[in-house]
Amino acid sequence: MKKIKIYITAFGTILLLGACNKQLNLNPSNQIEADKAILTATDVQSTLIGAYNRMSLSDLYGGRVFLEPDLMATQSVVDWSGTFQGLTQMVSQEIPIDNTFVNSIWLDGYRVINQTNNVLANLDKVAAGDKNSTEGQAKFLRGLVYFEMVRLFGKSWNDGNPTVNLGVPIVLTPTSVINSSSYPSRSTVSQVYQQAIADLTDAETKLGKGVTFFANSYAASAILARLYLQQGEYAKAATEATKVISSNAYSLVAVYTDEFPFPNQSAVHVDNTTEDIFAIQLTSQLGTGVSNELNTFYASSEFGGRGDITIKESFLNQFSNGDTRLDIYNEDSDGNLRCDKFDNLYGNVRIIRLAELYLIRAEANLRLGTSTGAQPIADINVIRKRAGIANYVPPVNPDPTKVIAANIAEVLKQRVLELAFEGGFFFHDAKRLKQKVGPSEFDATNVVFPIPQTETNANKNLKQNDGY
Template sequence: MNIVKKYGFLIGVSALLVTACNSRLEVQPTQQIDASQALASEQDVRITLTGAYDGLSDVNLYGGGIQYMAELLGDNRDVIFGGTFATLDEIWRKTVSTTNLDARDLWLDGYNTINRTNNVLAALDKVGTANRGSYEGQARFIRGALYFELVKAFGKSFNDGTPAQNPGVPLVLTPTGTVGDADSRPRNTVAEVYAQVLDDLTKAEQLLPATQANGFGFATKGAAQAMLARVYLQQQNFAAARDAANRVITSGTFTLAPTYAAVFTDNSPEMIFKIVITDQEGANPGGTNALNTYYAPARFQGRGDIRVQPKYRQLFGATDVRGQFFTTINNLVYTNKFNDRFGDVPVVRLAEMYLVRAEANLRLNATTGAAPLADVNAIRARAGAAPLTAVTLADVLLERRLELGFEGQQLADIKRTAGTVGTIAYNANNLVLPIPQREIDTNKKLVQNPGY
């Protein structure tokens, strides 16, 4: 059996270098590799970091899978899944099997990419002082973001029971080179995983520059701050969430796009972090805009598997342009957010930071940065929606649903607010993905989630 497939971790560095550098195509994967030889120079570390970004952009990760899986699992007939892929239909219906391929690949690709970051972090002594901090910050951002996504998907919500006891996912913080008994690791607790996520992202914020010389699609200080805001909000640490969001907003690095349609263009000024897709990458499994694949109809080169229902569209006011941001074909309705097949994939954007700050300030009866009403109305004004004269928590949560629909935040919002998906409670077993059966079969220290 292939070792990579068996354990879900990328074995050694040779596989990364094969995918990241054509000149090394003759390097053969192996069960054991001397990492000190594989990463012998700063160029090798840079190539490996490029491989980590390539992994992050995989269709099962931020290339789209993380976003659409969270939306489908948290959906209550805002959309209908009309496609033929049984694994996605299972997720939408909340009947996920332990052999579900999408859940398996989220785990596998997540850990493969984390291992690439671990290789970078273990070889920082090969990097000159000019780039060392940036390389470390980028690797920590990727690792922290992925552990956050994995623990949300495969563990109980932070507000469900006791995080210090609930099983999360295994923390692997050093490169996996030789696979043996030591690689059969138990699940760390939810609290332990969150602590590692915060450690990685906090250090990333300290180390990363405000902008990257090599352009968009690379982690920056703002990206780390925005991800910290998400993590703290999920933990219900509202002061820390507000302050992280406020640092993004007041940095001046990002501005709201002038129109809602302009948000979803490749030159949008409010994208804090995104996966950059090119024409060349679009034909490859690691570079396809998977949100286009499932949300856009054939007219825009997608499959049109996810169709928007009246239940969702009726939430918008008459003047709200977001309520018309759809395409109707043969009485089937599709969001216009992802119509560009080679469009960059949004991960986190400035509008979300305004809404995080608004919610946190409202909960804390504070006005740090701006009053909650002002922040919510800033988002509504861009959409042409009627301004509110007063704002409640329900107003802010609804605004998140209207503004961020289909971008991967629905399930997380339902869980952290102890809501429901229809009649399904936020802490129901079937709103947590099963540990993939292939992992259970090969790692006897893993414990399956309840209900599976």
């Protein structure tokens, strides 16, 4: 009997039914009988933990799902000196269809989706008291991945017609046998967003509100707020952000740099801060393929990284005098200016934190002329106060449209200064705001990831993106 490694490709040939990265002895086959796979509640929980584990791989929320889009949008902000050809192609916005980094995001994204589908298909094996939590966790992960995938592999929501533009395939059942359903077509951008919203909304309802390392109801609300902002659904974004802020389950750390703890010991795990709503937990014990890839590329070798990304001095000119967020940018011993947010070799990768929610709510309210949850200027000043700078005072101008424009410009500036390099915001914000993505227009074909060639070769129903 041949020993083979079991993986789930995007619509793979064999179903991964337990935790990730196991080696199993199996008869070569294109299907596995479901009644011999997940048999108990423990098996379901193992599969769910496996999905979390795969989420933490370097290609996804180990950091590269944020790093790679930002490389496409920060040519005026950072200098790239890396030797990985696939990442250099992103910096130059010349991504071929066989780019291995793009391929890895697609594959691991659908592996997570398949594992969550396995969990959801076997909820009948879970004890009644655990069913809501298990279902909520799986739907949170699936919704989050679909949101990420559609933003990378499809056009921006405001680029043309999202009900026509192609996103990614929606797969809601486990891949266990090769048949006609194994070759799905791409759903539209609108359909993928609606699937992500449905999953996250259900997760929000079913998950508890206790603060743990796992996703809770507030994490689902927070991601929904981010998603609605990307869509321009400002009222919904403000409502979801307010759910999290008003819960008082989280609070801003007093000093900005404390949000990025560095124990100066490479193997020390640091728990989430009071500000972290959802973060991927990393330790030195997680094994091959799991690391903080933001550390890898932003930190110098003295802090465990490659140091391939350095910060341009001109970026720091956007900060006001006395802004304590400047303390996170320093020259290392090699004389290069770096962002120290990721100096902790095994630091957690923050998926979303409270500061972003204040800024989402402020922008949404400013665009609508509302004050859901708080006055928008008050939310802006929560962020400025923590940064040690004076309150923002709107300009005195008889033209109210100019005042609104100035206020929106201020909240967008605070998004850049507060959230720089954390969540792919240079890329995703440029697209939703119809700004240039690096040297390219927001709707250029080369700022959408190609569908990997391995996938279009294997699935005749997958249409390639324009320009590739």
